[in-house]
Amino acid sequence: MSAPRVRFAPSPTGSLHLGTARTALFNWLFARSRGGSFVLRIEDTDAARSLPEHEAGVLDDLRWLGLGWDEGPDEGGPSGPYRQSERLDRHRQAAERLVMAGAAYPCFCDTARLKKERLELRAAGGASLYPGRCRRIAPAEAAARRARESHALRLNVDAVACGETAIEFNDLIHGRIRTPITQIGDFVLMRREGRPSYNFAVVLDDLEMEITHVIRGDDHLSNTPRQVLVARALGRSGPPGFAHLPLIVGEGGAPLSKREGGASVAWFREQGYTPEGLINALVLLGWSAPGGQDLLTREEILACFDLERVSGSPAIFDRQKLDALASRHMARASESRLIPLALDHLRRSGHLPDPVPEGAGAWVGRLVSLYADRLAKMADLPREAAPVFRFDPSLALADPDVRKELCEPATRRVIEALVEEIGGEPITAPRFQAAADAVRRRTGAKGRQLYHPLRVALTGAPSGPELVKLLPVIEEGVRLRLPRPVIPCVERARALLAATSGATA
RNA sequence: GUCCCCAUCGUCUAGUCUGGCCUAGGACACCGCCCUUUCAAGGCGGCAACACGGGUUCAAAUCCCGUUGGGGACGCCA
Numbered sequence A: 001m002s003a004p005r006v007r008f009a010p011s012p013t014g015s016l017h018l019g020t021a022r023t024a025l026f027n028w029l030f031a032r033s034r035g036g037s038f039v040l041r042i043e044d045t046d047a048a049r050s051l052p053e054h055e056a057g058v059l060d061d062l063r064w065l066g067l068g069w070d071e072g073p074d075e076g077g078p079s080g081p082y083r084q085s086e087r088l089d090r091h092r093q094a095a096e097r098l099v100m101a102g103a104a105y106p107c108f109c110d111t112a113r114l115k116k117e118r119l120e121l122r123a124a125g126g127a128s129l130y131p132g133r134c135r136r137i138a139p140a141e142a143a144a145r146r147a148r149e150s151h152a153l154r155l156n157v158d159a160v161a162c163g164e165t166a167i168e169f170n171d172l173i174h175g176r177i178r179t180p181i182t183q184i185g186d187f188v189l190m191r192r193e194g195r196p197s198y199n200f201a202v203v204l205d206d207l208e209m210e211i212t213h214v215i216r217g218d219d220h221l222s223n224t225p226r227q228v229l230v231a232r233a234l235g236r237s238g239p240p241g242f243a244h245l246p247l248i249v250g251e252g253g254a255p256l257s258k259r260e261g262g263a264s265v266a267w268f269r270e271q272g273y274t275p276e277g278l279i280n281a282l283v284l285l286g287w288s289a290p291g292g293q294d295l296l297t298r299e300e301i302l303a304c305f306d307l308e309r310v311s312g313s314p315a316i317f318d319r320q321k322l323d324a325l326a327s328r329h330m331a332r333a334s335e336s337r338l339i340p341l342a343l344d345h346l347r348r349s350g351h352l353p354d355p356v357p358e359g360a361g362a363w364v365g366r367l368v369s370l371y372a373d374r375l376a377k378m379a380d381l382p383r384e385a386a387p388v389f390r391f392d393p394s395l396a397l398a399d400p401d402v403r404k405e406l407c408e409p410a411t412r413r414v415i416e417a418l419v420e421e422i423g424g425e426p427i428t429a430p431r432f433q434a435a436a437d438a439v440r441r442r443t444g445a446k447g448r449q450l451y452h453p454l455r456v457a458l459t460g461a462p463s464g465p466e467l468v469k470l471l472p473v474i475e476e477g478v479r480l481r482l483p484r485p486v487i488p489c490v491e492r493a494r495a496l497l498a499a500t501s502g503a504t505a
Numbered sequence B: 001g002u003c004c005c006c007a008u009c010g011u012c013u014a015g016u017c018u019g020g021c022c023u024a025g026g027a028c029a030c031c032g033c034c035c036u037u038u039c040a041a042g043g044c045g046g047c048a049a050c051a052c053g054g055g056u057u058c059a060a061a062u063c064c065c066g067u068u069g070g071g072g073a074c075g076c077c078a
Helices: A018-033 A052-065 A084-100 A111-123 A139-148 A157-161 A198-208 A218-233 A265-270 A275-283 A298-304 A319-332 A335-348 A360-374 A378-384 A393-397 A400-407 A409-422 A429-443 A448-459 A467-479 A489-499
Strands: A005-008 A037-040 A104-107 A152-155 A166-171 A175-180 A188-190 A213-217 A241-245
Touching (some): A005 A018, A018 A037, A157 A218, A166 A241, A175 A218, A198 A218, A218 A241, A275 A319, A400 A448, A409 A448, A409 A489, A448 A489
Parallel strands (some): A213 A241
């Protein structure tokens, strides 16, 4: 079989939706895993809602996800133009050919009347279809009226279906789909104002672009028989392969809410998720690897992706699962990728000043590496690493865990011993290790009894990365001389001891 | 209303096409234990599902019919 050609056809009416991104991902995976082409087509015929900045945003989001395309509006290609609005002439001409062939006809009906009829039909207990009134106008008369009356163009379903009782097509995910012809009325191909209808434009464009596989959301499944009819009228030898992906839904099965964010790729990007993490979570919605593993890189997914393994039922998008996967990907990301992201979020949260001081980059690299495996998204870094940047005895003591350690005579002795051992020198890993050993010999405390009090006193927080790694990073931060300076560890311990000196429990 | 799609732990899913290997497997979340230089991570364990009702069969999560529930289409929206 020749190389497949697939297309992703978003409307630039907003930022890239998660569900739409998933459709793009599956198309991309299908093309890339089979040596095919991934075509990007912008469906912008709805001029009122399609904005150039939205188009740019969608393209940007796709690039960020790493879903590059082979042909599209910016780089062109042999099947252009790739903006539907620039293909209007083709749509019009094709529609005229259908009229001449008797597969389509002009409809002069009043839309208000049509609407009323639809309601009546439905109330009477059936599908609400166009009754086919204008189909019966003689061709000569119809042609004459076209010159002076505004009109739409409809497909003559009876003529195209050739007496069949049902329209059938094969779906790669759902199998054989059969729709009774009685459910399909003569639908509109060209609107009164001269724009093509969706069901017409997609089919013609896909045909002209030689698309071999249409991979899209389940919401288009019921439209497909109509499109099969259009393709047939247009003389296509056989329909393309179809694959209708189950929809992604939100909590409780309701549509993913766009309101609170969290439904658009831009939001996840803004939050500092890695694209690998998002891709991994998205691909697991309706698809699973043959081996059952779920932590997957793009390459691993590509190596085993197959539409046959796509499920037919809708999936609820689970943020917890995303976060679990995302933090694993974060931990794998290189420091050079993490640094700019971290700087951005640290600056935004006010932990770092806006022109970031000289030398801060390397330090932030070491810092973020300590925290990466506990971060689903970089927006969590300022909170996780807050103790490094902000130290305030009264704030620290507000934590019951911290207060407890400092009010316990035994743990106070541990902390006091360490302060003596370290002295005024900056803490390095070997120096800390030596001091901790000395404290252990002096006090007899070990394990949790030893290290937890030290952590609490030296950082001001009850939890964080491994002490021996964290402490030197804090000390390095001190030397950076930030506008709001990082407080040295020993100073923290002294301040906390002083603040609680009379309060032993 | 008519037609189409869907239905396994709370969630994502494996298994369904090709019935027996399923006392239904994994992951996330949750709970417990272990380890440990705290917490986290890691290791081990636990909780937890075949929507319901009929049929076919020696045997059904798997095939068939029905019911219920969810989603979609029936637009001169996409």
